[in-house]
Amino acid sequence: MPPQTNPPPPAQPPSRALLVAVIDDELVTVRRLTHILKRAGFETVGFSSGLDFMENLHRQPPDIVLLDVHLADADGVDIMQRLHLASPHTEVILITGFASISHAVDATKKGAFHYLEKPFKIEELLAVVFDAVAKIESSKQQEQASESKQPTDQLDGIIGNAPVMRDIFKTIHRVAPVDCNVLILGESGTGKELVARSLHQLSPRSSKPFVSFNCGAFSDDLIANELFGHEKGAFTGAAATKLGLLETASGGTVFLDEIGEMPLTMQIKLLRVLQEYSFLRVGGVKPIDINVRFIAATNRDLEKMVQAGEFRQDFYYRLKVVTIELPPLRKRREDIPALAAHFATKSAKRYGKAVAAPELSPAFLDPLLSYPFLGNVRELEHIIERAIALTNRPTLERQDLPPDMLVSGPMSVNSDEESSFLRDLEKEHILDVYRSTGFNQVQTAKALGISRTTLWRRLHDFNLIPNTPPKSA
Ligand SMILES: Nc1ncnc2c1ncn2[C@@H]1O[C@H](COP(=O)(O)OP(=O)(O)OP(=O)(O)O)[C@@H](O)[C@H]1O
Numbered sequence: 410m411p412p413q414t415n416p417p418p419p420a421q422p423p424s425r426a427l428l429v430a431v432i433d434d435e436l437v438t439v440r441r442l443t444h445i446l447k448r449a450g451f452e453t454v455g456f457s458s459g460l461d462f463m464e465n466l467h468r469q470p471p472d473i474v475l476l477d478v479h480l481a482d483a484d485g486v487d488i489m490q491r492l493h494l495a496s497p498h499t500e501v502i503l504i505t506g507f508a509s510i511s512h513a514v515d516a517t518k519k520g521a522f523h524y525l526e527k528p529f530k531i532e533e534l535l536a537v538v539f540d541a542v543a544k545i546e547s548s549k550q551q552e553q554a555s556e557s558k559q560p561t562d563q564l565d566g567i568i569g570n571a572p573v574m575r576d577i578f579k580t581i582h583r584v585a586p587v588d589c590n591v592l593i594l595g596e597s598g599t600g601k602e603l604v605a606r607s608l609h610q611l612s613p614r615s616s617k618p619f620v621s622f623n624c625g626a627f628s629d630d631l632i633a634n635e636l637f638g639h640e641k642g643a644f645t646g647a648a649a650t651k652l653g654l655l656e657t658a659s660g661g662t663v664f665l666d667e668i669g670e671m672p673l674t675m676q677i678k679l680l681r682v683l684q685e686y687s688f689l690r691v692g693g694v695k696p697i698d699i700n701v702r703f704i705a706a707t708n709r710d711l712e713k714m715v716q717a718g719e720f721r722q723d724f725y726y727r728l729k730v731v732t733i734e735l736p737p738l739r740k741r742r743e744d745i746p747a748l749a750a751h752f753a754t755k756s757a758k759r760y761g762k763a764v765a766a767p768e769l770s771p772a773f774l775d776p777l778l779s780y781p782f783l784g785n786v787r788e789l790e791h792i793i794e795r796a797i798a799l800t801n802r803p804t805l806e807r808q809d810l811p812p813d814m815l816v817s818g819p820m821s822v823n824s825d826e827e828s829s830f831l832r833d834l835e836k837e838h839i840l841d842v843y844r845s846t847g848f849n850q851v852q853t854a855k856a857l858g859i860s861r862t863t864l865w866r867r868l869h870d871f872n873l874i875p876n877t878p879p880k881s882a
């Protein structure tokens with residue numbers, strides 16, 4: 410590598426800061442390259458181990474990767490191929506100490522964008538990187554052009570073709586750009602958070618933060634501290650001023666998850682925020698104005714809670730300017746095959762499986778079509794994820810389903826019109842899992858794909874546990 414000089418001004422500066430990952434055995438090379446790229450306007454991240462890089466990939470897949478072919482702990486070409494399974498749009502530039510034409514041809518055949526031979530000049534490096542940027546930008550434009558041609562209400566990453574889901578997509582498109590509060594209702598695992606995020610993504614606030622807050626997981630004091638922050642010296646241990654979520658979300662969206670678990674005393678405080686869009690930090694005297702949009706979600710029946718005096722009516726009305734109600738999965742069974750296929754592809758990518766889109770045999774799908782899905786889409790996702798993790802075959806078969814589903818055989822439940830049959834089935838299913846985990850609530854909730862609070866409520870309904878809710882959801 411030549412002695413370091415300042416990089417020339419980029420021929421084509423990136424239209425937004427693209428993320429470039431540098432992976433090289435030599436830390437000094439990683440530092441030098443990330444420094445050069447940062448000065449050229451890129452976000453950068455560096456690794457001196459190929460395996461470290463792969464492990465961190467889920468955080469944010471890079472747009473471009475500079476990858477040493479000969480790493481101590483992995484083969485660069487192998488890393489590139491695994492990377493392409495997980496992140497097909499990342500452009501890889503391979504770096505090697507001893508290049509040859511045949512190597513270069515071979516690497517590009519396997520999917521590398523380019524091949525750089527050490528030592529190379531900074532200009533050479535930047536020229537290749539900017540070529541990759543141009544390729545990324547042009548394929549993005551093509552993608553956008555083809556997307557804008559399809560007048561569809563479908564949303565990114567949300568699967569649903571059932572009429573009720575299409576109506577929901579329409580509502581999302583309609584209310585996303587309007588700055589009103591939205592209340593999302595639905596059983597656990599029906600996609601409430603997914604909908605909240607897409608409301609944010611489709612709103613003018615999309616470039617600002619989306620901050621999620623679980624109202625069920627904290628005590629009053631902690632909620633105030635998390636949401637409002639505190640002034641220095643507000644209480645013992647408050648050594649410095651801390652910004653609350655309402656302030657860190659500035660300009661963006663605050664997602665109040667499990668709003669039904671919000672204690673009454675905190676409901677009053679938040680009502681004031683929803684009315685005045687200003688608040689005091691804990692221990693503070695100066696009101697702070699905020700510019701955020703509120704979206705709340707719950708799997709509880711707020712109307713009933715209002716009647717029972719467990720939820721403030723004025724707060725409820727403030728939250729539900731627009732309500733979106735997500736149906737349980739058993740009420741839109743026609744979406745099960747598409748959801749299952751979606752999760753199969755997602756999991757195959759996540760686990761680096763050779764087959765990018767595993768097939769689902771009828772023998773695998775049939776039992777799913779009549780399964781009660783108490784944990785809704787999340788439970789389906791877990792079932793598929795487990796199946797993909799355990800199989801190496803290109804098609805999922807009946808034996809890839811969880812054993813407890815096979816033992817109880819196909820269940821035919823056509824409607825859940827308050828049928829006691831379904832309630833019994835639900836109870837049986839919960840108890841089976843509860844028993845099989847040695848009565849461990851955390852593991853049971855996880856296996857069922859429902860929150861601990863929901864599990865606790867069910868167990869409580871069955872008179873199986875005393876009247877103390879779990880400390881955290
Ligand atoms: N329509 C959908 N299409 C694709 N994925 C979905 C859909 N609905 C839910 N999911 C997935 O199912 C999982 C559960 O969804 P999410 O966390 O949004 O549910 P939730 O209603 O917030 O559940 P909880 O009440 O337990 O918090 C997530 O991984 C989400 O991505």
Ligand SMILES: [Mg+2]
Pocket residue numbers: 601602666
């Ligand atoms: Mg949620």
